[in-house]
Amino acid sequence: MPGTCRLIVKEKRVATDDQEFSYISNDADYRHLEDPERYKLLYEEVGSVTANREIRWRSEWMYHFQPRAGATILELGAHNGPNLLHYGRLGHEVIGVELSTTLIATFETQKQLETEDVQARISMRQGWIEAFLPDKRYDYVLVTEVLEHVIDPVNILAKAAECVKPDGEVYISSPTQHWGNNTHVRGVPPKDLAQWLEQANLEPISLFTEPHGWTFCMARCKSLCA
Numbered sequence: 001m002p003g004t005c006r007l008i009v010k011e012k013r014v015a016t017d018d019q020e021f022s023y024i025s026n027d028a029d030y031r032h033l034e035d036p037e038r039y040k041l042l043y044e045e046v047g048s049v050t051a052n053r054e055i056r057w058r059s060e061w062m063y064h065f066q067p068r069a070g071a072t073i074l075e076l077g078a079h080n081g082p083n084l085l086h087y088g089r090l091g092h093e094v095i096g097v098e099l100s101t102t103l104i105a106t107f108e109t110q111k112q113l114e115t116e117d118v119q120a121r122i123s124m125r126q127g128w129i130e131a132f133l134p135d136k137r138y139d140y141v142l143v144t145e146v147l148e149h150v151i152d153p154v155n156i157l158a159k160a161a162e163c164v165k166p167d168g169e170v171y172i173s174s175p176t177q178h179w180g181n182n183t184h185v186r187g188v189p190p191k192d193l194a195q196w197l198e199q200a201n202l203e204p205i206s207l208f209t210e211p212h213g214w215t216f217c218m219a220r221c222k223s224l225c226a
């Protein structure tokens with residue numbers, strides 16, 4: 001239209017391989033934090049990205065976690081199951097809680113290829129961490145690379161406190177600073193994590209950062225939740 005200037009605002013889309021996504025964005029678009037349905041759709045898309053159809057165990061996140069033999073492990077935010085497979089193959093009993101059905105589908109396909117005894121030790125529950133109702137308490141609860149994503153990190157840590165045995169441990173890893181696309185909504189510096197632990201009835205056994213920019217923590221229940 002001559003003489004006028006129309007501003008057309010398009011929702012930013014990020015092309016990934018052969019697909020376009022409307023919720024994952026490199027912009028500071030955090031609308032999913034206010035809208036649970038949008039939040040779930042965002043993580044359905046995460047599981048549809050080609051890179052996330054491969055299962056990749058990340059030693060750089062897990063190497064401070066040294067479970068005792070034959071432990072029971074609960075993972076909150078289990079992605080497509082790399083920790084379930086890794087620790088299940090090592091003889092641990094591992095259950096994951098994961099929101100995204102597309103990520104779980106990748107895990108279930110791989111699970112069918114495992115030996116029967118590994119299959120018997122690993123399982124995934126679909127749903128919100130915040131709504132998870134544990135059947136029992138676990139020796140270890142993993143909260144690895146989750147707190148930078150979620151609506152309220154205290155709710156996630158409170159669930160970990162509810163699910164860990166009184167003498168068990170909660171293992172946490174997260175990037176110290178905020179980076180990446182909009183699935184990351186915050187960084188996890190040690191001072192913030194210390195406050196969230198306190199509010200969630202947990203206390204750190206060790207809490208530290210490493211030069212590559214990661215915060216790690218092993219925590220346990222404060223006496224009240226024991």
Ligand SMILES: C[S@@+](CC[C@H](N)C(=O)[O-])C[C@H]1O[C@@H](n2cnc3c(N)ncnc32)[C@H](O)[C@@H]1O
Nearest residue numbers: 043077078079098099100127128129144145149
């Ligand atoms: C970066 S991945 C976690 C990686 C995995 N823990 C590991 O160590 O390999 C974060 C996962 O948390 C899941 N997630 C985020 N918020 C969630 C919630 N409120 N309830 C359940 N799952 C959630 C996401 O779908 C995603 O798979």
